[in-house]
Amino acid sequence: MAINIDRVVTSGTFELDGGSWEVDNNIWLVGDDDDVIVFDAAHDAGPIVMAVGGRNVVAVVCTHGHNDHITVAPELSDALDAPILLHPADDVLWRMTHPDRDFRTVDDGETLRVGGIELHALHTPGHSPGSVCWHAPELNAVFSGDTLFQGGPGATGRSYSDFPTILSSISERLGKLPGDTVVYTGHGDTTTIGGELVNYDEWVKRGS
Numbered sequence: 001m002a003i004n005i006d007r008v009v010t011s012g013t014f015e016l017d018g019g020s021w022e023v024d025n026n027i028w029l030v031g032d033d034d035d036v037i038v039f040d041a042a043h044d045a046g047p048i049v050m051a052v053g054g055r056n057v058v059a060v061v062c063t064h065g066h067n068d069h070i071t072v073a074p075e076l077s078d079a080l081d082a083p084i085l086l087h088p089a090d091d092v093l094w095r096m097t098h099p100d101r102d103f104r105t106v107d108d109g110e111t112l113r114v115g116g117i118e119l120h121a122l123h124t125p126g127h128s129p130g131s132v133c134w135h136a137p138e139l140n141a142v143f144s145g146d147t148l149f150q151g152g153p154g155a156t157g158r159s160y161s162d163f164p165t166i167l168s169s170i171s172e173r174l175g176k177l178p179g180d181t182v183v184y185t186g187h188g189d190t191t192t193i194g195g196e197l198v199n200y201d202e203w204v205k206r207g208s
Contacts, residue, residue: 003115003139005030005184008051012043014068016158023068027051028143028184030136032115037061038082039134039143040186041073048072049079057082058114061106063145063186064131065090067097074101085112087123090130093160106132119143122173126166127154135177142193143184148174150183150191152203167203175200 008027013020025042029051036055038048040063057080062070065086073084084103086094094103108123117138124133124147131154134143146154148170156163174183179194 003030003032003117005139005141006051007184008047010043010047012068012071014066016066019158024187025068026184026186026188030114030119030139030141030143031055031058035114037112037114037119038076038080039063039184040069040145041071041076041084042068043071045072045075045079048076052080058112059083059085059104061112061134061143062086062090062094062103063133063143063147064128065093065097066128066146067093069145069186070094070097073103074098087121087130087132089123089125090128093128093130108132124166124169124173126156126162126164126169128160131169133174135181140178140180141182141184142174142177144174144186146186148183148191148193148196149185149187150189150196152196152199152206154186163207167200170197171200 006029014023028039038060085106086103088105110121112119119134119136122133127146153166181193183191
């Protein structure tokens with residue numbers, strides 16, 4: 001059975017360090033006609049539940065703990081009877097939004113399965129301490145959250161982020177993937193690993 005990658009876009013605010021920014025978020029759904037994984041839980045549960053369409057949800061995976069990626073994670077978990085997955089290093093960020101709700105922890109190297117394929121967790125700190133990208137070799141895809149965008153690394157100018165760390169994560173983890181791997185980002189358009197890594201030296205010079 002074919003595996004599909006579908007995108008839902010929702011809009012809302014990202015809030016941290018006393019600031020608030022209007023953002024559009026990508027939610028990626030990966031699965032077949034029976035089972036699906038939801039990547040990120042941004043802003044509005046309704047369109048996500050509609051896109052799931054009654055399928056079994058293996059997990060609601062949060063690529064990191066910033067509020068705009070976890071807004072409706074508990075609501076989705078309850079509505080879809082699915083666990084919430086997040087790296088434990090982002091617990092402090094999670095608690096800012098959901099102080100009384102727990103999640104299932106994700107470890108580097110953990111594997112999820114859906115529709116006969118595997119997705120592998122790559123811990124890629126920098127944008128946040130617990131940022132995780134998910135690589136699906138059979139789909140030639142990686143779901144990068146806010147670690148890598150079309151145009152370069154995710155932002156590191158706020159609390160719990162670090163520019164040298166995100167550069168290391170990109171070079172040592174994402175940079176080891178095939179260059180034609182499609183990067184499904186947390187915001188904006190898709191790109192490829194090779195299409196971005198050619199600019200790595202410029203990112204180093206640019207700083208955060």
